[in-house]
Amino acid sequence: MKQLQPYRRRINYYETDQMQVVHHSNYARYLEEARLDMMEQAGLAYDKLEELGIIIPVLELHDYYSYALHFGDTVEIHAHITRLTPVRFHLKYEIKSMEGQLLHTAETSHGFVDTDFRPMNLKKKYPEIYENLQQYVEDEPL
Amino acid sequence: MKQLQPYRRRINYYETDQMQVVHHSNYARYLEEARLDMMEQAGLAYDKLEELGIIIPVLELHDYYSYALHFGDTVEIHAHITRLTPVRFHLKYEIKSMEGQLLHTAETSHGFVDTDFRPMNLKKKYPEIYENLQQYVEDEPL
Amino acid sequence: MKQLQPYRRRINYYETDQMQVVHHSNYARYLEEARLDMMEQAGLAYDKLEELGIIIPVLELHDYYSYALHFGDTVEIHAHITRLTPVRFHLKYEIKSMEGQLLHTAETSHGFVDTDFRPMNLKKKYPEIYENLQQYVEDEPL
Amino acid sequence: MKQLQPYRRRINYYETDQMQVVHHSNYARYLEEARLDMMEQAGLAYDKLEELGIIIPVLELHDYYSYALHFGDTVEIHAHITRLTPVRFHLKYEIKSMEGQLLHTAETSHGFVDTDFRPMNLKKKYPEIYENLQQYVEDEPL
Numbered sequence: 001m002k003q004l005q006p007y008r009r010r011i012n013y014y015e016t017d018q019m020q021v022v023h024h025s026n027y028a029r030y031l032e033e034a035r036l037d038m039m040e041q042a043g044l045a046y047d048k049l050e051e052l053g054i055i056i057p058v059l060e061l062h063d064y065y066s067y068a069l070h071f072g073d074t075v076e077i078h079a080h081i082t083r084l085t086p087v088r089f090h091l092k093y094e095i096k097s098m099e100g101q102l103l104h105t106a107e108t109s110h111g112f113v114d115t116d117f118r119p120m121n122l123k124k125k126y127p128e129i130y131e132n133l134q135q136y137v138e139d140e141p142l
Numbered sequence: 143m144k145q146l147q148p149y150r151r152r153i154n155y156y157e158t159d160q161m162q163v164v165h166h167s168n169y170a171r172y173l174e175e176a177r178l179d180m181m182e183q184a185g186l187a188y189d190k191l192e193e194l195g196i197i198i199p200v201l202e203l204h205d206y207y208s209y210a211l212h213f214g215d216t217v218e219i220h221a222h223i224t225r226l227t228p229v230r231f232h233l234k235y236e237i238k239s240m241e242g243q244l245l246h247t248a249e250t251s252h253g254f255v256d257t258d259f260r261p262m263n264l265k266k267k268y269p270e271i272y273e274n275l276q277q278y279v280e281d282e283p284l
Numbered sequence: 285m286k287q288l289q290p291y292r293r294r295i296n297y298y299e300t301d302q303m304q305v306v307h308h309s310n311y312a313r314y315l316e317e318a319r320l321d322m323m324e325q326a327g328l329a330y331d332k333l334e335e336l337g338i339i340i341p342v343l344e345l346h347d348y349y350s351y352a353l354h355f356g357d358t359v360e361i362h363a364h365i366t367r368l369t370p371v372r373f374h375l376k377y378e379i380k381s382m383e384g385q386l387l388h389t390a391e392t393s394h395g396f397v398d399t400d401f402r403p404m405n406l407k408k409k410y411p412e413i414y415e416n417l418q419q420y421v422e423d424e425p426l
Numbered sequence: 427m428k429q430l431q432p433y434r435r436r437i438n439y440y441e442t443d444q445m446q447v448v449h450h451s452n453y454a455r456y457l458e459e460a461r462l463d464m465m466e467q468a469g470l471a472y473d474k475l476e477e478l479g480i481i482i483p484v485l486e487l488h489d490y491y492s493y494a495l496h497f498g499d500t501v502e503i504h505a506h507i508t509r510l511t512p513v514r515f516h517l518k519y520e521i522k523s524m525e526g527q528l529l530h531t532a533e534t535s536h537g538f539v540d541t542d543f544r545p546m547n548l549k550k551k552y553p554e555i556y557e558n559l560q561q562y563v564e565d566e567p568l
Binding site: 178 | 313356
Binding site: 012013014029032036045046047071072142 | 438439455458462471472473497498529538
């Protein structure tokens, strides 16, 4: 498996709520940033995929909030592909402080669809993209 | 000029920030809600306009924050068309508490463009829509 | 178990993304709106709870995206308490179209904490609030 | 006047809307990021100011949208203090493409208030912070 860099990200003021911590809805956005960054590192920039007519909607999202994030914090997000099939892929995420403390874990699963949201067999339709993704699947994630 | 109803709206928890008030970026969203509601009352639902290929991007936004909004508040937003030309329109907004206190004023201006973002002369291209909008222009706004 | 009204909600333009559907991060916000509305119907308005020093952060969030939501759609969100313990509670959600089609299901779990984010035994600290919540727990959810 | 670095920022997928461009409400967030980054460069990190009880709400926001921003774009935001009084300050912003094209201009004005939102005379209360900010005021902005 090829090695990818974690995604580094600072917490913005407007992402906090009156509980004085990051509002929980923002994590889905952080995960998306990390996922698209990971795919770009893998040579699969998402704007290029959309130009090819490959849309990758989220089918499931699972967030496990362990420690709150605060304005000004810098975090590293590790995104891993844990499973790839011709029509779906699954990712696992860890958000860590710069000192390495695990703050949040998450999982998402995604389908490959065309611009009309019809399921696409990525392996058949774009075998080279499928094979590229396959290099990044981790057998023993996390 | 035909009379339209103000748009009523409750403030959500996720719209607050750690200052314990609504984050200022959300007002542009409240104004959009009120503007699209006003246009729908005028028979110009925005999804119908987009289907016709009429896109109405924001060209300018001016926000004057007088009193903060808080989670749980209910407000009324009054949106008025203050000026209409064949290629642009301008709106003025007032956000008021249910007791009638003025909390925020704002202005936006918009262009009419096609789906390629090229300017459109709405008066020529869709005269009936233009005339419809014209009924709602207020000479003496607010 | 007392009966509560589902929460009705219209989809805003600014909640869409360039996939032409609602961005998946917004569902957490819709769920929050429905959850706080449900609690208010139960006599437990969240601003009152915060004034008492009861904070209810999200510990887990699970979203199952079945059908996309679009700008202008109106949906009904059914929020049910599925489990209550002295220190936590769990909810299940269904988002349905006005025709009754199931579009999305979700689950959240929450802890009761004080303003310093220390775990709180709600049953001991605020027995009347705990008992109130208990009336709304559904044995056979959904 | 001391020289500060512009703030570099990439556009996220979730910041787009179904018009296929960045939703206009996000610019207020980009400006906030640039403003807080600028202040941190000036030795005035906003979390430190909040700890001192100095809150700096937005009083006015003016956005001039010239060219749309797209997912994946990288932009540079130049934030300049244009005026400082003991109770307020004013900023001007330019958002530019990496090739130097001007895409957006904006202005904000802010008050200095205490944690109860009462106006604060920053020059009297925190003269050293006021003097620090003064070094960054531009006579001939932009």
